[in-house]
Amino acid sequence: MDAIFIPQLTKAPERTEEVQVNESLPGLETLTPVRGTIRVQHQGNYLEVSGQAETIITCTCNRCLQQYNQRLAVNTKEIIWLDEKANQTEHLPLEMEVAIEDLVETVTPDGYFYPSEWLYEQMCLAIPQRQLCDRNCPGILDKVAGSSEEIVDSRWSALQSLKKQLPE
Ligand SMILES: [Zn+2]
The missing domain is CATH 1.20.5 (Single alpha-helices involved in coiled-coils or other helix-helix interfaces)
Known part of the structure; x- marks a missing residue:
């Protein structure tokens, strides 16, 4: 998945770019490629990003520790603010805890948007915290x-x- 150069987006038809996804995401272990669509629209001072994607992951049951496969799907929309100061977070001391939300919700208007990283975050958030092979396990x-x-x-x-x- 190519990064989207944000200034370029303002010249795209309807200031929108659509990315077809059919690949595995770095850092996310999946049984099948992640398939779906990401749509990025430039709205002046923010990006409107929406995505539908799905894949199959292997989970470990919290109760019996057996592995089982589960469909993982996202259908989400997010506002990402365009802010010249967005890059400053990169200069924060490493020890400082920065919430993931703080890092992804703002980008510089003359920078890049990374669909792959965005989708990775969304998929991670969708992974169930409580994993059960069966409700009656x-x-x-x-x-x-x-x-x-x-x-x-x-x-x-x-x-x-x-x-x-x-x-x-
Ligand atoms: Zn189980």
Whole structure:
């Protein structure tokens, strides 16, 4: 995905550029390429960015730790302010905590907009915090308890059959 040179956008038809997405995004592990569309419109003092995209990711169930695949989709719109001072955030000391929102919501009017990075952020935000393979997933505790019972049982029965073999 190419970066969009923001001044160029003002000369585009309807001051809009549409980007077709069909690729994997750096830093985002997906099973299928991310497919969708990003639309960037120059509105004078801000950019209106909207995007629809989807892919499939591998999640790990919070309860049973099994992996499962899940569809990940975004359909979102965001306002990104054009501000000459936007670049100043780059000179902040590294230790200073800067919220992701603060970094992405402002760009310089003579700079670039990076559709790939924007979409990456949106996809990350869409990843479910609570991952469950199934709403009724019994979880790992039940499974462990069940299997350890079986182990005890089989040992027990082995012991029983051994006992029978021993001469009295
Ligand atoms: Zn599970």
